[in-house]
Amino acid sequence: MLSWSIEETRGRLNVLAISQPTLDPLIPGGSELLAYVDATLSGDDIATARNAVVAAISPEAAVDAAAVTGNFEMMNRIADGVGMPVGGGTRQRMRQIITDLQLDRFPHA
């Protein structure tokens, strides 16, 4: 569901950070949030990453980040499991970002 999220956020953050988390997303706590997602999905030192979000934003933010990560683990499985098509308009609007993020490497792109 990456194309959907990018459409929702374009202009409000550095979307390149989504696929290259070493880049600064340019929003408060952005780097800490990226690290928390990666830690959760890789199982690598989750507590440290969660504490960093608490320190950078708030305890409520860390709980919400955990919930949003879980939600998109769910939505990814639904979108990929049912073969949800990406509309031609979306694909056209995202042509540059697809190139920049190298999204064509994804299996369902």
Added chain:
Amino acid sequence: MSDFTEAPLPVRNDLQDSFRHLWHRLAAPGTWWTGIERTAIAHVARAAYEATSPVAISSIPEPASVAAALLGKTPAAVTEELIDAWEQQGLDANHYVELVAIVAMVTAVDTFYRAMGLDLEPLPSPLPGEPSRTVPHPPAIKTKAWVPMVGPPTIPSSLSAVPAELEALESLHGPMYLSYEEMGDPAIQKGLSRAQMELVAGRTSAFNECFF
């Protein structure tokens, strides 16, 4: 289910309630699978995600076990050809859509628990009873997506071939992310701003290589 007293941070009541509701539904007979089969599907998907040894489950057919494991571990590897092959082996579209829903929703809750540093919630004991075998009206039709849907293929209609699962999805993704109504508000602020939420969502999708 856990009362979250062991959680390192306070867990919102609406999240706790949605998880409890899901666990109760998981144990009960669904639209096409029994409670025993639904919890077996969840067990296979969880084991695949945890990269433990493949589990042999006799209570669900082989193609259902294969599909649950693949969706649990590497959903981007699912293809239309695989779904067609599973159907030829007896896993019809209605059973498959309910299976997708079970795997996806259990993975959502499991991921939250992992992120919070909690032990995974034990899967519920199955409840007796027969599936309802309720079909939607108007009927679901296969068009551009890989499974039948009621109306055009969009995320809100993704599970519409099995209406009870679509309803369950909506009751979970409101507390975990945003309701469909809230999604129309770019300035909405919960514990995270909308931009922060989408950063988390986008990174999760990138990690899973989910293009949609």
